[in-house]
Amino acid sequence: MTTDAGIAAAAIRDFRETFAAVRREVGKVVVGHERVLELILTAFFAGGHVLIEGVPGLGKTLIVRSLAQALGLSFNRVQFTVDLMPADITGTRIIDERANGKREYVFVPGPLFAHVVLADEINRATPKTQSALLEAMAEQQVTLAGTTHTLTPPFFVLATLNPIEMEGTYQLPEAELDRFLFKVRLASPSQEELERILATTTTAETPITEPVFDPETAPARVENLKRIVRQVLVAPHIERYVAGLIRLTAGTGTDAAGELDPEVARHVTYGASPRGGQALLLGAKVAALLDERPHVTYEDVDQFATAALGHRLVMSFAAGAAGVSADRIVDHVLNAARHLRT
Amino acid sequence: MPTPTSTRWIDTLAQRVDRIRRAYNLCELQRSTYMLVAAALAGATLLLVTALFGSTRLFAAIAWSTLTAFVVTTVLLVRETNRRWLRPERAVAWIENRTALGGRLRSLIELHARGEHTGVHFFLPLLRNENERALPSWEPRDVVPRRIPWVALGIALVTTFTLFAVLTLTPVLHPRVPELAATAASSDAETHASARADLNADIDEDMDDDNARRSQLATIPAEIQERIRQSVWGRAWERVREAMLEEQRSRQRAASRAPHDEPGPDGDTERPWQLADRTRPGTQPRSRGRNEADPAPAQERAPRRALEQRNSPMDREGRSGAGTGAGAGSSTNPELYGAAAPPDLASHARFELGLVTRMRLQHRRGQPGEGNPPRSPDQRPLLTVSNRGEELAHEMAIPRAYEPIVRQVFAHRGVEGLE
Numbered sequence: 001m002t003t004d005a006g007i008a009a010a011a012i013r014d015f016r017e018t019f020a021a022v023r024r025e026v027g028k029v030v031v032g033h034e035r036v037l038e039l040i041l042t043a044f045f046a047g048g049h050v051l052i053e054g055v056p057g058l059g060k061t062l063i064v065r066s067l068a069q070a071l072g073l074s075f076n077r078v079q080f081t082v083d084l085m086p087a088d089i090t091g092t093r094i095i096d097e098r099a100n101g102k103r104e105y106v107f108v109p110g111p112l113f114a115h116v117v118l119a120d121e122i123n124r125a126t127p128k129t130q131s132a133l134l135e136a137m138a139e140q141q142v143t144l145a146g147t148t149h150t151l152t153p154p155f156f157v158l159a160t161l162n163p164i165e166m167e168g169t170y171q172l173p174e175a176e177l178d179r180f181l182f183k184v185r186l187a188s189p190s191q192e193e194l195e196r197i198l199a200t201t202t203t204a205e206t207p208i209t210e211p212v213f214d215p216e217t218a219p220a221r222v223e224n225l226k227r228i229v230r231q232v233l234v235a236p237h238i239e240r241y242v243a244g245l246i247r248l249t250a251g252t253g254t255d256a257a258g259e260l261d262p263e264v265a266r267h268v269t270y271g272a273s274p275r276g277g278q279a280l281l282l283g284a285k286v287a288a289l290l291d292e293r294p295h296v297t298y299e300d301v302d303q304f305a306t307a308a309l310g311h312r313l314v315m316s317f318a319a320g321a322a323g324v325s326a327d328r329i330v331d332h333v334l335n336a337a338r339h340l341r342t
Numbered sequence: 343m344p345t346p347t348s349t350r351w352i353d354t355l356a357q358r359v360d361r362i363r364r365a366y367n368l369c370e371l372q373r374s375t376y377m378l379v380a381a382a383l384a385g386a387t388l389l390l391v392t393a394l395f396g397s398t399r400l401f402a403a404i405a406w407s408t409l410t411a412f413v414v415t416t417v418l419l420v421r422e423t424n425r426r427w428l429r430p431e432r433a434v435a436w437i438e439n440r441t442a443l444g445g446r447l448r449s450l451i452e453l454h455a456r457g458e459h460t461g462v463h464f465f466l467p468l469l470r471n472e473n474e475r476a477l478p479s480w481e482p483r484d485v486v487p488r489r490i491p492w493v494a495l496g497i498a499l500v501t502t503f504t505l506f507a508v509l510t511l512t513p514v515l516h517p518r519v520p521e522l523a524a525t526a527a528s529s530d531a532e533t534h535a536s537a538r539a540d541l542n543a544d545i546d547e548d549m550d551d552d553n554a555r556r557s558q559l560a561t562i563p564a565e566i567q568e569r570i571r572q573s574v575w576g577r578a579w580e581r582v583r584e585a586m587l588e589e590q591r592s593r594q595r596a597a598s599r600a601p602h603d604e605p606g607p608d609g610d611t612e613r614p615w616q617l618a619d620r621t622r623p624g625t626q627p628r629s630r631g632r633n634e635a636d637p638a639p640a641q642e643r644a645p646r647r648a649l650e651q652r653n654s655p656m657d658r659e660g661r662s663g664a665g666t667g668a669g670a671g672s673s674t675n676p677e678l679y680g681a682a683a684p685p686d687l688a689s690h691a692r693f694e695l696g697l698v699t700r701m702r703l704q705h706r707r708g709q710p711g712e713g714n715p716p717r718s719p720d721q722r723p724l725l726t727v728s729n730r731g732e733e734l735a736h737e738m739a740i741p742r743a744y745e746p747i748v749r750q751v752f753a754h755r756g757v758e759g760l761e
Contacts, residue, residue, distance in 0.1 A: 004467035004468070005468040005470070005471035007464075008465050008468035009468055011464070228464075231463070231464040233449055233463065233465050233466065233469060235449035235452040235453055236453075236456055237435070237448060293444065293445075293446075294465030294466075294468045294469045294472070295445060295446065295450075295469055342432065342435060
């Protein structure tokens, strides 16, 4: 093995070990939800944000807080309510009087200025407040009164949605949904998981998440790992496949027979955006590294299709009437895209 | 720092991919060729067997079916070969599917083709290194283990052997002439039919199925079948065919009950009063020109021939029946109404004139009470009103005194000299 190849192999090994260590630390506190944890960590190292949907009490907040602790990163939690204002999360300017008596505006950073931000029950805030997150999530900066304030990388937003308490909530705009790399659903724990939760959370000594990184160097380490993810090789045939998937969800792609898919056309009003393709590839790159490969394969892409594309599809009224979910459409698209694997 | 991937290394991979592709395509080409040969040989075997032992109609059906099946098979084989043909752009993906390379080879080659080998990529050296390590796992002999499609080759060999066996055995299995003669002489109908069932069916169709001969689709296979038989059986088939034709004529003679069935003076078997054979221009009359054996003794044939020469004006003029128009007789059968009775002019008795021919009857013009009464409807065919006037009259009551005159008239001899 050449020196260059050895360095690359060592980088992959380091990434896998770090990922596994964080996963192990979070797993001390969070019982079950293996797939959700894997998706959240994947999105974190891919540089994206995650929308978690689940009923109260499943451990959404616990997952995010444990992740921040395991990574040794700063963590802020914002409880979104209907009267929450944008300045409450981005920060605001206040008049500060100096010792010499001179007054000037001083920017007071909001809770967004942290490495890991938990936006709890994001759909309870007004669209105005929700949209305050857009710039922060996409460009990792906040603009206030004409002044741009850069968020310190890494910046990771975990938003939660409560699907059963819809009264007094605001549907997330599509533009904001599109900015979440993945959307994951927390399922109810199984019998065994529930028993373990009860056993570990009701004792005198609750498990504690130990930081994997030194808090001083953690941001740099994380950013370095995120750069490694971006270095993973994607061959043209994989790019063609991802592009074909995106076009299929939009109803503009053709199946193996060269015809438009009628099921997608009937049930999907708007398909996935190019951001969906980016999310697929970034997730696939993390999966490739976890599999100790420097390149992406079809299987890497497929395993993130539901999480990356499901929330980006705007379903039609016919789909709602027929009970066709976005996840089902994604599965259908994956099957229809077999012919693209050539 | 990582270095760009070597172009020479990529060329090595590309050469191996090309070798595998050529080996696979050669195998596919062999498979298609063998299958095509097998289809052709199987069809030829079937055609040969059918041509030798089947009737003309069966051979025609098999020939056209085989031709159609062969064309369809050829088209399908070409399509399948085209589908399975490994093109350069598909070769790497195909190799990836058959090996455990996990996309490494394809990624490296495609990235190189895109020109990314010229830049600095963190993971490219690792990918090249992995491909180098995986190189022994996809040797051409491992990816394309079969250089020869044994199944297709086996099928082709079996069909070749089958055709060879048929070609070897069929000359021996030709129908035998003595066997036919024996069965022809036998009065046992069952033995007669079983011995000549296949060959007589062929002859029956050759002789009787005029519609089939008019069809081009039937004519071509018939000619091919005849050529095949002559090629395979040679003179043996000629003898058998002659014997079968003779047998056929014997049967026809026996069925027609014609007492004077001898050849004419010019060797023509057609009698002057027979209808000329309705053969198409350019085709060979079936019975003409062949020396038929007359079952009558030679001493009986000579007087009949003299009588025919005297009674037939056309024959006296030297014309033969072959020169007459289609469907027209050259003279009248002198015994058209059976054997002549001794004339009895004094008698008022009537004789039954057996017309034995189609004749237009005009009952309405006759006197009441004359002629035969109309037959009951169940004795005559149910014809239309327009055809009733052309009803066949088989006999007519004629005064005995008129019998010689009627005979003379119907024999085209005139009535001079009769009192």
